[in-house]
Amino acid sequence: MSSGSSVEKGESLKDTVLTLSAHRPDAIVIRTPWAGSAELVAGWTDAAIVNAGDGKHEHPTQALLDVYTLRQRLGDINGAKIWIVGDVLHSRVARSNILAFQKMGALVTVCGPPTLIPRGIEAMGCDIRYSLTDLPDADVIYALRMQHERMDQAWIPSLREYASVYQINGRRLLPRQVLMHPGPVNRGVELSGEVVDSPQAAILAQVQAGVVVRMAVLYEVLAGARAPQPAPEPQLA
Amino acid sequence: MNLIDPLVRAPAPAAEILIRHAHVLDPREGLDGPHDVLVRGGVIARIAEPGTLEPPDGTETVHASGRRLFPAFVDPHVHLRTPGQEHKEDLESGTRAAAAGGFCAVVAMPNTSPVTDSTPILRSLRDAAARDARIPVGFMPAITVGMNGTELTEMAELRAQGALGFTDDGKPVVSAGMLRKALQYQRLCGGVLALHEEDPTLSSAGAMHEGAISALLGIAGIPSISESTLVARDCAIAGYEGGRVHMQHLSAIESVQAVAAAKAAGIQVTCEASPHHLTLTHEAVRTMDTRMKMNPPLRTEEDRQALIAGLKDGTIDCIATDHAPHARDEKEVPFEQAPMGTTGLETAFASVFTDLVLPGVLSLELVVEKLTVGGSLLDLPLPRIAVGEPANLTLVDTDQVWQVGEHGYESRSANCSFAGRRLRGRVLMTLAAGSVAYRERAFSVTAVPTPERTA
Ligand SMILES: [Zn+2]
Numbered sequence A: 001m002s003s004g005s006s007v008e009k010g011e012s013l014k015d016t017v018l019t020l021s022a023h024r025p026d027a028i029v030i031r032t033p034w035a036g037s038a039e040l041v042a043g044w045t046d047a048a049i050v051n052a053g054d055g056k057h058e059h060p061t062q063a064l065l066d067v068y069t070l071r072q073r074l075g076d077i078n079g080a081k082i083w084i085v086g087d088v089l090h091s092r093v094a095r096s097n098i099l100a101f102q103k104m105g106a107l108v109t110v111c112g113p114p115t116l117i118p119r120g121i122e123a124m125g126c127d128i129r130y131s132l133t134d135l136p137d138a139d140v141i142y143a144l145r146m147q148h149e150r151m152d153q154a155w156i157p158s159l160r161e162y163a164s165v166y167q168i169n170g171r172r173l174l175p176r177q178v179l180m181h182p183g184p185v186n187r188g189v190e191l192s193g194e195v196v197d198s199p200q201a202a203i204l205a206q207v208q209a210g211v212v213v214r215m216a217v218l219y220e221v222l223a224g225a226r227a228p229q230p231a232p233e234p235q236l237a
Numbered sequence B: 001m002n003l004i005d006p007l008v009r010a011p012a013p014a015a016e017i018l019i020r021h022a023h024v025l026d027p028r029e030g031l032d033g034p035h036d037v038l039v040r041g042g043v044i045a046r047i048a049e050p051g052t053l054e055p056p057d058g059t060e061t062v063h064a065s066g067r068r069l070f071p072a073f074v075d076p077h078v079h080l081r082t083p084g085q086e087h088k089e090d091l092e093s094g095t096r097a098a099a100a101g102g103f104c105a106v107v108a109m110p111n112t113s114p115v116t117d118s119t120p121i122l123r124s125l126r127d128a129a130a131r132d133a134r135i136p137v138g139f140m141p142a143i144t145v146g147m148n149g150t151e152l153t154e155m156a157e158l159r160a161q162g163a164l165g166f167t168d169d170g171k172p173v174v175s176a177g178m179l180r181k182a183l184q185y186q187r188l189c190g191g192v193l194a195l196h197e198e199d200p201t202l203s204s205a206g207a208m209h210e211g212a213i214s215a216l217l218g219i220a221g222i223p224s225i226s227e228s229t230l231v232a233r234d235c236a237i238a239g240y241e242g243g244r245v246h247m248q249h250l251s252a253i254e255s256v257q258a259v260a261a262a263k264a265a266g267i268q269v270t271c272e273a274s275p276h277h278l279t280l281t282h283e284a285v286r287t288m289d290t291r292m293k294m295n296p297p298l299r300t301e302e303d304r305q306a307l308i309a310g311l312k313d314g315t316i317d318c319i320a321t322d323h324a325p326h327a328r329d330e331k332e333v334p335f336e337q338a339p340m341g342t343t344g345l346e347t348a349f350a351s352v353f354t355d356l357v358l359p360g361v362l363s364l365e366l367v368v369e370k371l372t373v374g375g376s377l378l379d380l381p382l383p384r385i386a387v388g389e390p391a392n393l394t395l396v397d398t399d400q401v402w403q404v405g406e407h408g409y410e411s412r413s414a415n416c417s418f419a420g421r422r423l424r425g426r427v428l429m430t431l432a433a434g435s436v437a438y439r440e441r442a443f444s445v446t447a448v449p450t451p452e453r454t455a
C-alpha cells in the first residue's frame, strides 16, 4: 500500500483500510513509510495483515527469507557470526534481521558509520563495530543498501569515503564467507561488482527465496491457522 | 507598569457553602486535620473544629467526612487551542476539564492559530474568557511574532493589556541573541519568560526519546541533550541579564542538573515537570500508542527518578500538565505522523496520587504544594485555605478508584496518556475564585466503588 494508493492522495490510512475491508479481503499486505502501521491497521479490519515493511521499523518477510536462504547455505545458523554492515539507522531490514538471526542462535554484529548506528541498538543484543577490521571473524556478511539521499543530511561525508571504508570488495570478502544483500544493490558503493558476481554471494538465492517464503506466509494466513478446522475424528472409547 | 488583572473568567455566583468534616490539608497554612470550612460570598469566612459550624440561611452544606479538602490547583501550562483549533479544545471545555481536575486557574499557551502575539488577539481572548471560562484563565502571549523567533512581540503593550508573561511554547527561542533581547526588554515590561527548551538541530525529526526503544522501533530519537543544552544556555543568558525564566516540562536528568546548577548560582530560574513525565517512561512507547507521543518525550527510568528527586529537593518547583488536546482522527495515525501532546488536566492529581503518593514515593503534602504553586511562579496569587481568602478549594475522594476511559472527558479531546488505567483519587468539587466551578458527574465508563490499590 504505497505508490499509487489512495494514502498518497490524502486519504487517511484508516479510511483506506476501511475501504479495502469493505471488499472483505482475507488478507491485506501493507508496506508504508511509517513505523507501526501494520499493527495499527490490524485493529481496523478482520483481514489478516502481512507487514511488508513499516517505515524504518521492521520487514519481517525479508528476515524470514534471509533465514531460509542462510539455512539452505549453511544448514544450521546456530552460533554463526553474522555482520550486518551499513546504514543500520534507516534500515528496517537490519532490525528484523537482528531479531530473526538471534532467534535462530546466531551472533549478530552491526557495523557502519557511527552516524548511522542508532544509539541504544546494543539493547537488542548485538555487538557494535565502526570499522571492518574484524570482518574476517564473520561467517556471514549482510550488506545494507546505502541510500544516496543519506548524503543530503550529512550523515556521511561522501559516498566515495563510505565505499573506501565500508564497501565489501574482493579484498575484504573471504572465500568461506557468505555475502547477502536485500537488493537492489548499488554496485560500486556498498558492494563491488566482483563480489556481487562471486560464488559467495547469496543475493539471487535471496530473491528466489522471497517467492517461496512469501507464498508460505500467505498460505499460513489464508489456509493455515485461519482456515476452518476439520471436524474432529470420532473418539472411540 | 500599571497592570490589569491577568486572570479572566465568566461571571459566576459567589458560593455560599459549608463543607463539614473534611480532612483539610494546606501545608503552607499548617492545616492537616478534620475541619469545617464555611464559604460566604465566595470568601473563606470560618475554619473551625469539625461539626461545630452550622450553615447560615441559604447556605449549602456538603458532608465531606472522609474526604480531603485542598487548596485548589493552578496549572501554569495548558493548551486551550483557542483561537483557531476549537475542534481540539476551547476556553469553555478546557476550563471545564481544568475544574474537573481540581484546578482553580490555568495559564494558556500562545501556539494558537493565529499565534497569540498581538494585543487585538489577546484582547479578544480575554473577552472570550470573560464569557466562556469556568475558572480564571491567564494568557501568555508569544515572545516572538508568529513564534518565528526573529522579532519581539510588543511586550510592553501586551503586558498593559493583561499578558501574564511570555512564551513561544511549542517551540524554543532558537536564537540566543533573540532570547537575550527579550530578557533585556523584561526590565521594562516584567513578566516571566517561560521556555520550551529544545535544540532543533538535535531533536530534528525525532518522535520519541532517543535510546534503546527508539533503536528497536526504528523511530528517530529526540536526545536528552536537545533539551539540557538549551536549558543550560538559557540559564546562563538569564543570569547574565538578571532576568527571570521558567523552564517548561523538564524531562531529562541532565536538564534537572542544569537547573540545579543555575539555582545554586543564584539565577532566577524556576521549572516544572508534568504528571506523565513523573509517572511514565519510554517503555510506554513500545506499543507505538500515539497517546504516548508528546514533546518532550517520555524518557528513561533514570530520567523519571531525577524528576522525582528534583521535586523533593526543590530543584523542580511545580507540577504542570502541559495539557495538549488533539482530535481523535489526528491521533489515529501511525506514531511518527501523530501530533505531539497528551491531555492531563483531568488526570493530574489521580495519576500522581496513584503512582507516586500511594507507593510512598512522594508525600501528599508535597504533591498538593507542587500542584498549587505553579501560578505563583508567574506572579499569580497562591490559593490558600485561610480566613479572608477567596475560596479556591478542591474536594477530593482519595479512596475512589476510577477507570480512565476512551470517552467521557470534560475536555473536547481524549488523547490521554493514562487512558485504560485505573486511578485512585477523584475530584468531587472545585471552587475557583469564590464560585463552584465543578461538581462530579459520571466521568468514565465505571466509577469503581471499592477502595482497592491499583498498579
Ligand atoms: Zn512545550
Ligand SMILES: [Zn+2]
Binding pocket: B077, B078, B079, B109, B169, B170, B322, B324
Ligand atoms: Zn506546552
